[in-house]
Amino acid sequence: MRAAIQKSFGGPEVLEVTEVAKPELLSGEVLVRVHASSVNPVDVAVRSGAFPLLGQPPFGVGWDISGVVEEAGPGARYEVGEEVFGMPFFPRAATGYAEYVATPSRQVARKPAALSHVEAAALPLAALTAWQGLVDRAGVKAGDRVLIHRAAGGVGHLAVQIAKARGAYVIALASAGKHDYLRELGADEVIDYRTTDFTEAVQDIDIVFDSVADGERSLSVLKPGGVLVSILEHMKPELAAAVQAAGRRFAGVSVEPDYAALEAIAELADAGLLRPTIAESLPLEDAGKAHELVASGQLVGKVVLTVDATE
Template sequence: MRAVVQKSFGGPEVLEIVETERPEPLAAEVLVRVHASAVNPVDVAVRSGAYPLLGEPVFGVGWDISGVVEEAGPGARFKVGDEVYGMPFFPRAATGYADYVAAPSRQLARKPASLDHVHAAALPLAALTAWQGLVDAANVSAGDRVLIHRAAGGVGHLAVQIAKARGAHVIALASAPKHDFVRGLGADEVIDYRTTDFTEAVTDVDVVFDSNSQGERSLNVLKPGGTLVSIMEHGDRELAAKVEAAGYRFAGISVEPDYASLEAIAELVDAGRIRPYVSETFPLAEAGKAHEVVGSGRAQGKIVLTVV
């Protein structure tokens, strides 16, 4: 089978396609014929060495997959032919940019029936990050005021929709050219972070969802007892201490596989409450070009590799 691997840290050019052995599923695992795999900022950081999550190369990057079960090990949740999606093994290597991935069946869920594989692959890591922050950690509910940083990005555009699906009043930060896009996601207020200091424009927020390392500044907009959800500074103990000393809650989120949440997300997708936005696709052989786009930091929504 084909798989994208890297033999050194560096720019997008270090990604190369190799021929390798197809993995064999173990008990309770399935072999997925990958149809599409999303590219996330963490993929870029791992590839460059900025975030040495997987140790030293050689390794394959990529986690988000959508595809069809080709083999099922004893005790697996799925059968051959089932369409599934997920983010297996994170933060360990999954080598998602490949023709096949073998993964524990409980780290996958049935693909949303209303989505093709490209759009389903765009969901897992970003949607789980938003879900585990907004739902599991902050318990966002009807009437809550929620501020979302980088609301037009891969995680942000799904966070807006998840918060709205929970009945929240959503305040979104995005650059002016992306305001119409973010409003279309359901945001109630949109602020241009480039021209407006959000700490002066926003008050009485119940939950801040921070994906932009703005945790300490975000405390200025929280109401007493409010929650700061941070996906960039999740391991910052000093920040956590400051947040709690100021009378707020701190929730540091490092996303993990979770089939139950993937099932809940799929239900909202099929109900028309969440829709992933894919701005561009690339064939597997052009994984490096996809990394260039994601690495620019200007991508709207998600970038996806087509495998089949």
């Protein structure tokens, strides 16, 4: 099968599409014929060596997949022909930029019927990050005032929709050019972080969803008992201690595979309450270009690789 593999750390050019052995199944696993795989900032950091999560190359990056079950091992939850999506193995290697991925069947869920494979592939890592932070850790509920940093980003635009689907009042931080887009997603207020200090513009926030490592300032806008959800400073004990000392709650999030949350995310998508924005869709051979786009930090939404499986 074809897969994008890197033999060294470096720039996007180290990603090479090459022929590798198709994965073999174990009990409880399914072999997914991948239709699409999305690119996340963590992929870029791992590829470059800035975040050596997988040790030394060679390896293949990528975790988000959407495709069709090609084979099902004994005890697997799905049958051949079913469409599934998920984020297998994270934070261990999954080699998601490939024609086939073998995964424990409980690390994927049935693909939302309302979404294409390209759209479904854009969801797992980003939507699970938002869901595990807002729903599982913070317990977002109707009437909560939720402040979302980088609200137009890959995680942020899904966090806006998940919070709204749970009945929250959403305040989104983003540059001015993205405000109309965020209002269309359901944001109740939008603030231009470039011209306005959010700590002076808002107070009495129930939940801050921090995806920019601005935990200390975010703490200042939380009401007593409020929750600071951090996806970049989750391993910063001094921040957790400061939040707790202030009478607030710290919720550090390190995303993990979770089929039950994926099923809930799929329900939102099928109900028309959650839809990823696709900034670019590129063929597998353009994995390097996809990394360049994600690394630019200028996109609204997600970058997805399309994969045509061949025997």
